[in-house]
Every structure is written in C-alpha cells, then in structure tokens.
Amino acid sequence: MVSIEDYKGNVEFQWCPGCSNFSILNAIKMAFVELEKMPHELCLVSGIGQAAKLPHYLRCNFFNGLHGRAIPAALGIHVANPLLTTIVVTGEGDCYGEGGNHFIHALRRNPDITAVVHNNEFYALTKGQASPTTRIGERRTLQIQGVEIAPLNMPAIAIAHNCPFVARGFAGDSMQLKSLLVEAIKNPGLSYVEVIQPCITWGTHPLSWYKERVYKLGGDYDPTNRQAALEKVLDTDDKIPTGILFRGSPRKTFAERFRKEITNRPLAELEPVSKEKISEFISRLRMSSTLQ
C-alpha cells in the first residue's frame, strides 16, 4: 500500500509561505496515493517557473529541464520508458508562452502523458509581468499601461483539436483537483489539466474574486459533446467552469505503432542490433537506394 508519507520530500520550499502551490502539490500526492503509484513508477517533468519547481518537493523521478521545454523532454522520456507514468508540471508562462509550440504539437501527437498547467494569469518567478493568459487592461509590472494583447484560450485550442481529456481545477479545491488528476492519469492519451490559481504575492484579485467566478460543472454537462465544450470554454460571462471540460474521441497515441511493431519495453533494455544484421544491411544499401 502506498501512503502520502511515501511522497514526503525533504527539500526546503522556495515557494512563498501560503502559496496555493502547496494545495496543488497536496492534490497531486493524493492522486498518486489513490492510483497506488509508487514514487519510482512516476516521472515528473518540468521547465522553469514556480510551478516547475514542484517535482523537487515530493519523492519521485523527475526531469527539471529548460524553460518551455518540459513537453518535448517528457515525450522523449515517455517513448524511452513507456512503463513510467509521465506527468508534466508547468505554468502558463512555461507551457503557453515559451513552450506554446510544443503544447500545440502535443495535441497532434496525443502522447499518453498528463500535463498539469498552473494558471495564475501572470509571471510570478520573474516578478509579476503579464503572461499569455493575463486579461486585457490588467496592469502588470512590465505593462503599466495595462495589457494590450488578447489572452490565449488554450483549453479551447485543446478541445478544437480533440484532446482526449481536458479538465480545469481550482487550487482552492484540492479534493476536486485530486479527482480530476486521477481521471487524467488513468485516461489513455494526452490529458490536460489546467489549474486556476490565486497568487498571494503578485495577484490583484482577492480570494472573493475567485469564489464569485469559479464553479463546478454539473451532472447535466456532457463532456463528450465537443460543441458544448467549446461554448463552455469560450463563454464570456466572466465565469470559470471547473471539472472535466472535454473528453475527446479515442484515437491513436504517440508511439503506439512503434510499440506494437518494434517493442513495448524500455528502450534501454534492448540488445543492440547485431553486427551480422548491420553487415547484411550495408551490403544491401546501394541496391535499396536505387530501388526507390
């Protein structure tokens, strides 16, 4: 049996005291316990930012790489060792800004990984600049005249591209977030969980602002209806729906064909290609190149 103690790290936190990241961290650990995942069966992958520090604060395998590049690193890890549960932990600056290109192409590839995107609507670690999701007009440290460019709606993009699992949680509700993460990790293919997160240091909205806007999708909401899901996330009534926003129709996952035809083992376990095979390959090379 796995318990939450198995995940307890011993690294000093670099987050501000009272940061909502603590409740996200807690939700992630609770999800692992519920799924009975051992720390060594997991690989957390992150880039740079406050969210990206999260893998340091629990016991797990992790790769804390470059700003914006968590997703490509995670793809490589996932292909090389399919036995791992690979989870990207990132913020909206890391994932929608610096690494936006990779997220968009992850929607095409549909890897069986989970991406948890902390969205506080600005940059925290670099001290309060606007992020790809900051609302128009909001004044930030680098945008003192107010943000002039439109925010990015990544959940809408994900739904438009038939992402198999799109959910939104709220850092203020770690039980709901835990349930969403459990579903996300169980789902085959790309699972995308955005987490709405207040910031006690750089945030301009009081907690009441979130309380007025964040609500849970009811039982009558059908996440398999793409049109309804798009309407929900494009909604302009200034509300923030949480829960499973969308479940895309099942489709091939990244490297699925390779696993079926070549190997489904960790690539490190494979014997190298034999010299005989290589010799034979070389002897046929010239022929094959003119046979095309």
Place this chain on the structure above:
Amino acid sequence: MEDINIVIAGSAGEGVQTVGDVLVETIAVHGYSVFAWQEFESRIRGGQNSYSIRISDKPVNAPRMKADILLALNEGACNKYEPLIKQDGILIAQKKTRERMIAIAFSEIAQRELGNRIYINTMVIGALVAAVGMELEVLNHVLTRKFAKKGDKVVSDNLVAAGKGYTLAREGCRGICPWLLPKLDTHYTPIAGKEALSTAAALAGCRFMAAYPMSPSTDIITILSQNEKELGVFTEQAEDEIAAVNMAIGASFAGARAMTATSGGGFALMVEAISLAGMTETPLVIILAQRPGPATGLPTRTAQGDLLFAINAGHGEFPKLVLAPADADDIFKKIMRAFNLADKYQIPVIVLTDQFLLDSIFSVQDINLSQLGPTYYLTDPFKIQDYKRYLVTDNGVSPRLYPGQATHLVTADSDEHDSHGHITEDLSGTVIRMVEKRLAKYRALKGEINPPEEADIEGADKILVGWGSSRNAILEGIELLREDDIRVGMIHFTELWPLPEYRFPESKQYWIVENNTTAQLGRLLRSEYGITIAGVINRYDGLPLTAGYIRRNFNG
C-alpha cells in the same frame, strides 16, 4: 591505372541521380573503387546539377573537378559544365557541338525505337558503360537486379535500352575513348557518408532520434525511419529543432541512446539544450551537418564554417566532445566513439559533418565491424544502497541509472543542484563541488582524445593542417605538390574538442587548409598550442576542397 572522372550533368528531375547511382553500382560490381560526389541547387525541379564519379583501382575517396567524360542531359548542362572537360576528355550529349564528343540523340531514339522517352536514362547509362570500356553484361546484371521487382517486361525493356546506348556509344567511341576497365576480382563497398552515419548509429545502440528536416542532415533520420524494422530506432520529426533536441535529451535521461541531427541554423536553436545536457549530465549525440552560412546561406552546398561555433556552443562552462570524421570509414569509428564517450562521461557530443561528407559515396574495401560496438556505462542499481544521481567522484562521473530501472529515484536538474539533483544555492559548498565535478570530467575526457594524424612529416618543412572531411583531398594534394617538386606533409584533426595533448613538430611551417573564410582551425591551434600559421588555403564557394584546389592555392 590512371583514374577516370565522369561528370553527369542535368536539371533536377531529369535523372542525374538515377544514372549516377546505377553507374556507381556497375563500377563497384566491376571491382573498381568509386568515389562519387554531388553538387546541386536548392530546388526540386530545374537548375543544373552534377554527379561526379571517379573510378580507380585503389580507393582515392576524394573529389576531382576536371572531367574525362562529361555526360550532359541538356544543352544548359552542357554550357555550364563544358569547361570542366580535360583537354583529352570527351563530351557525350544529344547534339554534335565539338570535335571530341559522342553525339547520340537519346530522346529521339528512345521515343522512336523504344517507344518511350522514359528509357533515356538507361540508354545514357549504357553509353557511359561503353565509353569507359566496361562490360555490358555487368550493367545488365545490375539492371536486372534493380528492376526485378517491377516484372520481366520492365527488365527486358531496360536491357534493350542499355544495349542500344552501349552500341551507339561504341561506334562513337572510335579514336577518342582510350579507357578500358576489365572486370577485376577486388571488391569495394560503395557507401554514402549519410548511410555510414545512420548505420553506425544503429550499431552504436542508438534507439531514439528526433530531428527537424534541414539540408544536408535530413537523410540521416530518413534512412533510420525507412529502415525502422531492421535498425530498430524510434524516429520522430519534431515541430522544430528545439523540440528535437529536448526530446532526445528526455529519451536519453530515460535510458535510450539518443541523437539528433541538423545544420547550422537548427543547431543555433539547439544551443540552449546542449548546455542543458551539460548541466543535467545527460548523454547526447548531435550531428551538425555543415553548409555555408550565415543565416540560410547555401542550403545544398558544403562548408566547414561551424567549427568554433560547435566548440563554443552552449552558455556556461561544461565538458563536451567535438568530433569530425574524415570519410565514410572514419564515420563508423567516430559515431561509435560519440555514443560511447557520451555515455561514459554523460556529456553532449557534437559530430561535425558537412554536405560533401554526407552526400558523397566512398569506397571501403572492408568495413570491419568487429572492433566496433556499444559499450554501456549504466550502473547496476542493485549494487547501490543510497542512490545519488550527482554523487561527487574523483573523475566527476556519477553512477547513472534511468528512471524506472529500479526503486531508486533518478533526477535531473537544469538549476545548479546538490548530489540528489535538487536546486541549491549553497554557494560556498555544494555549488563549488558541482562546478569542480563537471570540470573533473573535462580533464578525464581530455585524456581520451587521440592525437591528430600525421602523414609525410619527415623531411617536409611545410605542413598542411586540416580537419574533418578534407583529409583525403589534402593527402592527394600532397602527392600533386610532390609532382611540382614541393615536399609537404599533413597534420589532420578529427578529434577537435577537447584538443589532445600534442606537440607540433618543431621548425616546420604550418599551412591551414579549410572549407571556410577565416581559418577557424588555425585560430584554435594558435590559441591552444601557440603555433604560428605561415599561410592559409581556404575555400568558401560552397564546393569541397580538392587536391587540385590545394595545389593551385599553395604558394609557400
């Protein structure tokens, strides 16, 4: 024998490649050594391109510009390449335009007698086989193999076309074709640089490659992808070079031998990740296929312009290895070294190649694979109690596991980190230990580096110094200069960073030979070994260095 140089010229899409490839194979089956290189424009149709084939009875594996035979598929090709024809050389083309030539109306005959212009290429091959005095039977054998899958009718039609070209050329040959190539018992394997590289990577245990298409590197991943079943390498076309290199680093962290390949512009995008591989101590092999820059430069041409860029690639200080194979044979050795040393020292390795090296076909008498193969350095997890991914050791190399290999937790951090891989700001203790640990790896790595190759040093007071793919041209250049009564030697580097412990022979004059404008190797050697550079032979027109070019430009 005196070698024979055939230049096949035509527009993209006219069949230059097909004619060249079949001819290369026919020459190889005849038992001769063949060296072929191509130069082409960055377009899919049109333009004028050439495929040069050099035939000899011992491997030369270096290009020659002057043609004994120019085969021009169209008038434009004839105009562009005719100056290459040697005084006693000949032209083969459709219309009679000069004295020493064989005029065959290929398209008219193909249409009239064979019923389809598609047979032009096979007729042309037949004509070339006749001109150099090879046996039609051997060509027929090669064509039969080539077209076997397409059925008997296609085979027999092509044999008729080849015979037609052969017969017509035999008639035209009288008095102007002195060449004769009887079948020999020797056997050479013709192999292109890119084929050697892809195959060597698979042999070295590479299991993962991600890349973004960029000439002249693209064929490497293409070959691995098209031969996935046999070579077992997972390949992925990334959305950009940044994704490609980060995928490869991720795969390597998770235990797979991984590589990427690109050219200068894409390499520039990868530079941050090279530093990441250095910091996280993740093995990584990057193939840098050079072409002339700056910026987009000349996409399909060749250069050696990225030496100092490669050596200096990556912010901050960390150990890396830079290798530059000389030819196809050397590619096997260097790729093996690249993967094994990347693994042993947990570092990024850059392999400098170029368009010339990758696209050229070399003849190798005996590709000896027995000495080659992967040596793995992953640690046995069951011999470890308390695992520390970045344990400080004497040579700086920590025990490496991959995540999921056992219950030990495996970490990687681009921040400065402690021995467990966690972010640290302990400036006076942990930080210094980690910086020194990476420096220790550099020192240990330096001890592994092979000295440069020396040739004809004794008795020569002038030495040509080069690196990478120019080796065979320089060696041949030395021979040509000897004909001019100039005695020169060669010192040639294929392991460029760290530079080896090496003493340059005293009281010699050093001439730097490079496919770039600023003699980058010269600058490197001056700063690292303190040698004085007497002169420079450099070429920067997008074409490879040749012995003839070296002879013409040496004025020492």
